[in-house]
Amino acid sequence: MYRRRVRIRRGLTPAAVGRGIAGAAVAATVAVVGLASGGYFPHTWRLTVLALGALAAAAVLARRRIVVSRREWLFLAAFAALTLWTALSTLWSENATTSGLEAERTGLYVIAGAAILLGMDRRSLGWLLGGAVAGITVVSGYGLGQYVIGGHPLNPIEGNLLFEPVGYANAFGILCAIGIALSVGLALAAERRPGRLAALAGLPILAPTLYLTSSRGAWLALAAGLAATFALSPRFSARATVAVAVAAVLAVVLVVAFSGEHGLAARLVGKNRPLYWHVAWKEYRMNPVLGSGAGTFDSYWLHYRTVDSFARDAHSLYVETLAELGPLGLVLVLAVLATPLAGARRRLEPLTAAAAGGYVAFVVHLAVDWDWELPAVTLAGVTCGAALLVGIRNEAGCPLRRRTRAALLLAALAAAGVSLARLRGVPSLPFGG
Numbered sequence: 001m002y003r004r005r006v007r008i009r010r011g012l013t014p015a016a017v018g019r020g021i022a023g024a025a026v027a028a029t030v031a032v033v034g035l036a037s038g039g040y041f042p043h044t045w046r047l048t049v050l051a052l053g054a055l056a057a058a059a060v061l062a063r064r065r066i067v068v069s070r071r072e073w074l075f076l077a078a079f080a081a082l083t084l085w086t087a088l089s090t091l092w093s094e095n096a097t098t099s100g101l102e103a104e105r106t107g108l109y110v111i112a113g114a115a116i117l118l119g120m121d122r123r124s125l126g127w128l129l130g131g132a133v134a135g136i137t138v139v140s141g142y143g144l145g146q147y148v149i150g151g152h153p154l155n156p157i158e159g160n161l162l163f164e165p166v167g168y169a170n171a172f173g174i175l176c177a178i179g180i181a182l183s184v185g186l187a188l189a190a191e192r193r194p195g196r197l198a199a200l201a202g203l204p205i206l207a208p209t210l211y212l213t214s215s216r217g218a219w220l221a222l223a224a225g226l227a228a229t230f231a232l233s234p235r236f237s238a239r240a241t242v243a244v245a246v247a248a249v250l251a252v253v254l255v256v257a258f259s260g261e262h263g264l265a266a267r268l269v270g271k272n273r274p275l276y277w278h279v280a281w282k283e284y285r286m287n288p289v290l291g292s293g294a295g296t297f298d299s300y301w302l303h304y305r306t307v308d309s310f311a312r313d314a315h316s317l318y319v320e321t322l323a324e325l326g327p328l329g330l331v332l333v334l335a336v337l338a339t340p341l342a343g344a345r346r347r348l349e350p351l352t353a354a355a356a357g358g359y360v361a362f363v364v365h366l367a368v369d370w371d372w373e374l375p376a377v378t379l380a381g382v383t384c385g386a387a388l389l390v391g392i393r394n395e396a397g398c399p400l401r402r403r404t405r406a407a408l409l410l411a412a413l414a415a416a417g418v419s420l421a422r423l424r425g426v427p428s429l430p431f432g433g
Contacts, residue, residue: 018062022119023127023134025055029112030135030380034175035142038166039375042101045108046419048375052108052115053416059119060409066400069393071343072117075385078335079110085329086294093293102294104422108375109382111415116386118408125351125391126189129182130199132358132383136179137202139165139376140209143172147212162212171374173215174365176206178358178380181225185354188233217368223247225361232344233353272307273315273368279304280314283323291326313370320370337363340385343392352391358384 033039033048059066087103090096120128146152147162154160161169179202186199210218283292283300292300297320298312305311314320322330341363344356362371362381371377400408 019120019124019127022055022124023131026116026128026131026383027134027138030132030376030383031138033379034135034139034376035165038168038171038377039379040167040373042104043423045105045375046423048379049108049111049419050416050423052111053412053419056111056115056118056412057409057416059115060405060412063119066118066405067121067393067395067397068117068400069389069397071339072389072393075336075339075389076110076114076117078332078339079106079113082329082332082336083107083110085325085332089291089293089325089329092290094296094299095293098295099293105373105375107415109378111412112379112382113386114408114412116383117389120387120390122349122390122393122395125355125387126186128383128387128390129186129351129354129358132380133179133182133186133199133202136175136182136380137205140172140176140179140202141205144205144209144212161214162209166374166376168374169213170215170217170369171371171377173210173213173218174221174361174369174371175377175380176210176213177215177218177222177225177361177365178377178384179206180210180222181229181357181361182354182384184226185229185233185357186351188229188235189350189354217365221361221365224364225357225359228344228360229353229357232348232356233350234348235350272309272311275305275307276301276311276314277316277319280316280319280323284326287323287326289326291322291324291329294324296324313373315369317366317370317372337366337385340388344388349391352388355384355387355391359388 029048029051033044036044039045039048083103083106086106087100090099090103093099116128143162143165146164152160152162155163158169163169163172166172166175183199183202183206187196190196190199210222279301280297282304283297286292286300297314298310300323301311301314314323317333318330321333325332340359341356344352348356359381362377362384365371366381371381
């Protein structure tokens, strides 16, 4: 008995407690933002920046050794440059207020990535990814409970689809897809049966929620994410990977075959998305150097649309970024999103492969919807990307020096200060659609 108590006390080291707290913080952030209309409104962004800024500052002050690799610095630098370029677009934008808010929201994603990279090490990956799954499961459980038990009145836009509390069925779908991909990856990484069962415990909630959103894009993204997990995991042979890839292709074929739309493009992405992309391309051709300014697609859509429907976004981060922020903006977005994947290779550690699967699902879905405008989804995706960077980090590298720590601390406090000022002085405006 005495020896057992000693082992328990040794397991509860300050580092282990810190990792548990960090995982709980990730779960709380994803859950709270998801329940708050998916983080759609600026008021939620600002409160989240305050919380994440505090976490980043605490990590800088409390952790004795912090290692940040060159790839992680590139990730943060590209993200910061994207935020700055978005903010600069207010100078030539037709709607400077909206462009400024777009920059503010992108800044939220930067501080989220920084908080994870500064506060986590490779031993924290299980807590980090488990926290993300837990947060997504809480949001899904709330939405599914409301849908099944509380009743679901017909919505004029979403119909009978499950879209609350996130506010958009397709976004809710990809959020669940990320959660499922992470759950499967964590189960594959677990050494024992109890761990595998715990990792898969959320699937009875996540799977039916995804089904009720009827999101084709989310199912396709999930297939891509699972294929990436199996391809990168060291526990599966080439044959198993090929089998999973074939299953993913069959899933895509089934989604296309039973979509009910006419034409291949419509079956894959819906009948209106090619129209959105056509107008966005026209927007880019009219502003080929700098773009039209962040958040201005809706005005071009109203002028050049060929169907009587309203849309605020081009339903593709890549196409919309080219139209609104020009070639440089697209290069920065691609640099941000590609940096975590650039280090992914065959035979990753199982937890890192799990993070890669969730991240691939997120990046794929960004091509066909406006996830970027819903922080609940993008925070989950950034968490996966940052976890992937942490997983491939060389922990034996040089730790941060005092000057670098001081600069990062000032940056976190400055971000929190700006958000606090914006909370008190700027009204919230809606986005997305």
